[in-house]
Amino acid sequence: MAKRLKFYAVTHDILGDVFWEVFRRGLIDAADRYDVDVEHLRPGKFSPEIQAGLIEGATHARPDGLISTVPDIGAVDGPLRRAVAAGIPLICINAKDPRPAGERIPYLFYIGGDDGHAGEFAGRYVLEKVRPRAALCVDHYLHEHICHNDRWQGFRRACEAAGVPVERLRIPGGDPAACASAVRERLEAAPVIDAVLTLGPPGAEAVLAGSEGLSGGRQVPHLTFDVAQLQIDGIRSGRILATIDSQQYLQGYLSVEAMWLHKARGFTLASDIHTGPAIVDASNLAAAEDGVRRGYR
Template sequence: MSKKLKFYAVTHDILGDVFWEVFRRGLLDAAARFDVDVEHLRPGKFSPEIQAGLIDGARHARPDGIISTVPDVAAVEGALKAAIADGIPVICVNAKDSRPEGERIPYLFYIGGDDFNAGELAGRYLLEHVKPRAAMCVDHYLYQHICHSDRWHGFKSAFDKAGVPAERLRVPGGQPEECAEAVAKYMESNPNVDAVLTLGPPGAQAVLDAEAIVGAGRTWKHLTFDVAQLQLDGIRSGRIMATIDSQQYLQGFLAVQHMWMHKTQGFTLAADIYTGPAIVDLSNIDEAEQGVKAGTR
């Protein structure tokens, strides 16, 4: 009887972000489908340095494959290269090394969203529907994060092309009251800002909570990232215009599937798999909500 394959998935989660529970469902559903063991390691707070230690621990366990995010190249590059040098195949998910081929970490391929294009898509959507005077992007990471940085730069690129000013506000994700207060203070100090982008559920909640602090006389249009009940409720109530979906269930499921195919049949891919961006608004919200109830969106 052959030994069951064992994969490790190592991600950079923020506690309380429902995004990662859906990703994890994808991992576990694929593990059951392909009869492999998948152990999911995560630092519990945003710390690429702690994540690098978890990657190194996974490497020493000698698994059949590692699935990893790359939120900060400098922090995790050494650990991932060491795993690859040991002959452990690596698939990158969700956050990638954006350097060109030959310079980037030599993982097999990337599965996840195209975050710069997602940011541009968000910017174009707001510009088409709002005609804003100024915009603000709420980033719920206080530290540099590749996905969020790419989303912000794509968003700003769209606004720069339109000649509309846009700024980024960093708030401490995981601390809801502090986040809401920071957003409210910014909006009170910048009365021209009438378009807001948030990069996930923690930021979206902060902007929704800030509405009560600022008061009814101050309004803005809000577009966000990720599909969760919070965002869907916001869209139905009119407090959120739309959300950008990167389909994280697919990121987890496809990573396990393709690692299994690589190990059992030698398959690989010639290019990355992009699971987003996709717009969810009132036109397609019912389908998205069915996915949330099923745990796949």
């Protein structure tokens, strides 16, 4: 009887972010489909240092394959290189090493959103729909995070190319009350801001709460990232223009499928797979909501 394959997935989740529960559903569905074991390790809060320790533990277990995010190169570079040196195939998902191929962590390929392109796409969408005087990007990580930074930089490039000033506000994603307070304070202090981009559900929640009842009945157009019921309800109510989906279910599912194809059949993809950006707005809201209901979005 052939040995049952065992993969480890190590991600950088923060508590309360529904994004990662959908990703996990993809892992589990693919594990069932391909009859493999998948162990999902996550620190529970944003800590690349804790994630690095989890990667070390996964490497020590000698799995048949390793799937990992790269939210902070300095923290996870060494542990991931040691895993590859130990002969463990590595696939990068969701947040990648942006360095050139000869310098980056030697993973097989990346599966996830093209975040720089997604940020620029967000900027162009806002410019077309709103034509803002000034824009704000709300980042629910206090620490540097590769994919959030790429989204912000892409958004900044698009806005500045159109002559629209833009700034970044960092908020503590694990503290909803503090997040909402910080957003309200910034919007009240800068009435010229008439477009906001958030980078995921915790940021979207903060803007929805923090912009409630602004002075003079002011409404600030809001574009966000990821798909959850919060975003669906916000689009339906008109408080969110649209959300940009990186289709994280695919990131989980395809990473397990690709690792199985690599180990069981000897295949390796020749290039990265980009699962986003994909736009969700009023035009395709029903399909997105059905995906949320089923646990795929």
